[in-house]
Amino acid sequence: MDERWLLAAFVAKLVAGFGYGFVYAHYFPVSDSWVYFKESLVESQNLLTRPSAFFSTGIPFTNLTDLFSTADDAPWSNTGENLLIKLLAVFNVLSGGNYYIDTIFFNALSFWGLYLIYIVAGKHIQKNRLLLFCIIFFLPSCLFWNSGIDKDGLIVFFTGTLIYAAHYCITVKRAAGQLVIGVLSFVFIFLLRSVNALVLLPAIVAWWVSARALRAKPYLVYIVIYSGCLLFFFLSVHFPAKFNLPLKLAEKQRQFLTLEANTVLPLTPLEPTFKSYAEVLPQAINHVFLRPYVTEIRSPFHLMAFAEMILIMVIFLLAVLFAAKPVLDTLSQPFCLFLITVSLSGLLIIGYTVPFTGAIVRYKALYMVLFLLPFAGALRPFRRKIDK
Numbered sequence: 001m002d003e004r005w006l007l008a009a010f011v012a013k014l015v016a017g018f019g020y021g022f023v024y025a026h027y028f029p030v031s032d033s034w035v036y037f038k039e040s041l042v043e044s045q046n047l048l049t050r051p052s053a054f055f056s057t058g059i060p061f062t063n064l065t066d067l068f069s070t071a072d073d074a075p076w077s078n079t080g081e082n083l084l085i086k087l088l089a090v091f092n093v094l095s096g097g098n099y100y101i102d103t104i105f106f107n108a109l110s111f112w113g114l115y116l117i118y119i120v121a122g123k124h125i126q127k128n129r130l131l132l133f134c135i136i137f138f139l140p141s142c143l144f145w146n147s148g149i150d151k152d153g154l155i156v157f158f159t160g161t162l163i164y165a166a167h168y169c170i171t172v173k174r175a176a177g178q179l180v181i182g183v184l185s186f187v188f189i190f191l192l193r194s195v196n197a198l199v200l201l202p203a204i205v206a207w208w209v210s211a212r213a214l215r216a217k218p219y220l221v222y223i224v225i226y227s228g229c230l231l232f233f234f235l236s237v238h239f240p241a242k243f244n245l246p247l248k249l250a251e252k253q254r255q256f257l258t259l260e261a262n263t264v265l266p267l268t269p270l271e272p273t274f275k276s277y278a279e280v281l282p283q284a285i286n287h288v289f290l291r292p293y294v295t296e297i298r299s300p301f302h303l304m305a306f307a308e309m310i311l312i313m314v315i316f317l318l319a320v321l322f323a324a325k326p327v328l329d330t331l332s333q334p335f336c337l338f339l340i341t342v343s344l345s346g347l348l349i350i351g352y353t354v355p356f357t358g359a360i361v362r363y364k365a366l367y368m369v370l371f372l373l374p375f376a377g378a379l380r381p382f383r384r385k386i387d388k
Helices: 001-024 032-049 053-057 079-095 099-124 131-138 140-146 150-173 176-192 194-212 218-238 243-255 273-289 302-322 329-330 334-353 358-362 367-377
Strands: none
Touching: 001 032, 001 099, 001 131, 001 140, 032 053, 032 079, 032 099, 079 099, 079 150, 079 218, 099 131, 099 150, 099 194, 099 334, 099 367, 131 140, 131 367, 140 302, 140 358, 140 367, 150 176, 150 194, 150 367, 176 194, 194 218, 194 334, 218 243, 243 273, 243 334, 273 334, 302 367, 329 334, 329 367, 334 358, 334 367, 358 367
């Protein structure tokens, strides 16, 4: 690969990260990114003067088994924020406590995650490498939201690392080192945002089984595994409350519904029943794939989201109408099915739980990248290449 393309992508991430920090410092009254940074300055002092305070977890050791609790004082509720703050504290020692220098270090991680996704995608999707590269590194929502100092950038890093480790173990050879890296990446994703980890788990299992089961059609493997997961999800209503997954997702939605935002989408409260989830499904699909409408554009962020939605529809339709070969041949490959199932699962969960346009755009940014890659690979090859 020409190093100039990588350099351009990294510079673009830095510019987006600096812009993210500047905008949220000057035009918004509250910013999670700057709150994390200010708290990390205290942790930096602890690291230098009181290491025992720095390395203390701050996690209460009561009710540790409630992994999916949405309560503010639950043991795992703030683990992701604590990890991010501790990491920024280490960066502060190197940067002298400068937010924008921390942004450079932070983006080195998220860039590496995207690069690993590109490497794996290039192994499985042979055509249109330039388009794949541009989607991964320059899709506006992913470029902007995942370049700011927030949990999303770390999730990108660990997701890319996990995908690469899974690819290596599935298609190259089983390696203890890659397996350990994959497991650790999964754990960190779970600590940062548990639902992202749970979305990845069945997809990786289906990818592994479909790649190994040579006599079975890959899409049948995915159908069987995801049907089993869906059945398990709704049968978990009979488990204790802390493991009742439909109830936990409904509680997460209620937590969002209690918050305030400038743009709130209509979202019917979920109940832990199959009927309720079926009734809210059209709203979930509408929110993640069709909003904001052109009449709902109220800010540059809304305009960016609307333009990106049009771009996604164009790529999707071109893939369906003008594919190099029947689009299903490409989409039915194990890795492409992995990308589609991960992204659709993640997007639907966002649609079910988040009623705010801005938050939806931020949370779904990486999933939209993963969703587009198989369709980009199904298009007729472009002449221009970025590989030597």
